[in-house]
Amino acid sequence: MEEGRKELFSNTKDQHSFKNMVRAKAVELGFDNSGFSAVDFLPEEAKYLRQWLDRGAHAGMTYMENHFEKRTDPALLFENAKSVISLTFNYFPKKILPTENNYKISKYAYGKDYHFVLKEKLWTLIRYMQSIEPGLSARPFVDSAPVLDKAWAQKSGLGWIGKNTLLIQQRKGSFFFIGEIITDYAFPPDEALTANYCGKCTRCIEACPTQALRPYSVDANRCISYLTIEHKGEIPETFAGGFQNWIFGCDICQDVCPYNIRFAVPTQEEAFSPPAELMEMNKEKWENLSREDFRKWFKKSPLKRSKYEGLQRNIRFAKEIKKQPVEEPPPGTKRD
Ligand code: B12
Numbered sequence: 001m002e003e004g005r006k007e008l009f010s011n012t013k014d015q016h017s018f019k020n021m022v023r024a025k026a027v028e029l030g031f032d033n034s035g036f037s038a039v040d041f042l043p044e045e046a047k048y049l050r051q052w053l054d055r056g057a058h059a060g061m062t063y064m065e066n067h068f069e070k071r072t073d074p075a076l077l078f079e080n081a082k083s084v085i086s087l088t089f090n091y092f093p094k095k096i097l098p099t100e101n102n103y104k105i106s107k108y109a110y111g112k113d114y115h116f117v118l119k120e121k122l123w124t125l126i127r128y129m130q131s132i133e134p135g136l137s138a139r140p141f142v143d144s145a146p147v148l149d150k151a152w153a154q155k156s157g158l159g160w161i162g163k164n165t166l167l168i169q170q171r172k173g174s175f176f177f178i179g180e181i182i183t184d185y186a187f188p189p190d191e192a193l194t195a196n197y198c199g200k201c202t203r204c205i206e207a208c209p210t211q212a213l214r215p216y217s218v219d220a221n222r223c224i225s226y227l228t229i230e231h232k233g234e235i236p237e238t239f240a241g242g243f244q245n246w247i248f249g250c251d252i253c254q255d256v257c258p259y260n261i262r263f264a265v266p267t268q269e270e271a272f273s274p275p276a277e278l279m280e281m282n283k284e285k286w287e288n289l290s291r292e293d294f295r296k297w298f299k300k301s302p303l304k305r306s307k308y309e310g311l312q313r314n315i316r317f318a319k320e321i322k323k324q325p326v327e328e329p330p331p332g333t334k335r336d
Pocket residue numbers: 044045048049052061064106107108142143144145146147148149150151161164165166167168174175176177178179215216217218220223225226230248249250251253
């Protein structure tokens with residue numbers, strides 16, 4: 001709390017009602033769920049993040065090496081940080097893109113880029129909070145700064161991190177984005193979810209076509225999502241024939257998860273609906289997609305991240321190389 005700033009909602013009862021008002025406003029804005037945590041250092045996560053980085057499992061995402069301290073302690077990211085509000089937003093589509101004679105793109109990328117859609121909603125929520133508690137200071141985060149989104153959501157009781165490494169909500173599955181608001185207002189924290197409902201299930205690990213998963217950890221060097229979106233240069237030939245037609249991201253370890261099979265319901269957010277052009281794509285159209293159409297159709301889409309050249313590379317890789325996938329990791333990949 002800044003010196004001299006007076007909170008209107010200062011006693012515990014008021015803080016609880018303020019929290020409930022924020023929750024209700026979040027629902028009105030389309031968020032499915034919200035959870036509140038007290039800002040703190042994350043010692044367990046710091047340990048796992050260090051191991052992951054030391055193994056080189058982040059592949060070419062060198063940005064994951066930066067700001068280790070900030071990533072594991074939001075107090076260093078935002079002055080006077082007291083609370084993290086984690087918010088989840090369903091993106092499961094109303095209709096899955098046709099798969100017959102087609103390449104696949106992951107469901108999160110069907111519509112507009114979630115970074116923009118969620119950021120705008122988070123700012124609206126902050127303005128609402130400030131209309132009630134003037135002087136409250138806050139910043140929205142959607143993958144835009146070194147924050148461990150899943151860890152904070154788990155800490156605030158929203159779900160558990162599954163063996164596929166994604167946050168799962170028991171009655172919703174995992175097809176949702178996570179955003180946060182970090183604020184200097186000390187909300188009463190929610191209870192963390194300490195249980196893990198994966199149990200003996202290993203479906204995601206078995207279904208991953210490139211053996212990128214071990215329980216609770218992904219080796220990005222082998223992950224189709226990384227290789228089709230983040231990776232620069234050619235895709236290692238060792239994976240030839242192993243991408244199952246995915247040309248942007250990969251949903252396999254979510255599609256097979258029993259919590260998604262049972263609980264995923266379509267999003268109500270129109271911004272995440274695919275444009276007509278995407279619905280009408282097939283292999284031939286992808287292979288002949290012009291730079292101009294790419295630019296026009298995917299102006300606000302996550303597909304822009306791989307750029308036209310990257311998408312072309314992915315299509316070539318899916319189309320041309322039909323060898324059997326190999327079991328061994330590519331040269332240079334550290335596995336312990
Ligand atoms: C880097 C990154 C990637 C990388 C690496 C993935 C990863 N699991 O780390 C790549 C490019 C592969 C990727 C892919 C995808 N991503 Co991504 N990604 C991120 C990002 C930017 C950082 C994740 C991170 O911090 N990793 C660091 C490592 C150390 O964390 P971790 O492996 O998950 O391990 C955690 C736990 O599992 C645990 N742990 C680690 N090891 C061990 C070992 C044991 C024994 C135990 C018990 C625990 C444990 O501790 C760690 C810290 O909490 C986040 C956004 C953010 N800022 O958080 C989005 C994020 C995780 N991605 C997201 C999405 C949607 C995806 C894809 C589904 C997209 C797609 N369809 O292609 C795939 C899914 C692939 C997968 N199975 O993870 C969403 C997930 C939403 C959700 N429901 O969880 C996020 C949160 C973005 C967002 N804000 O919505 N992603």
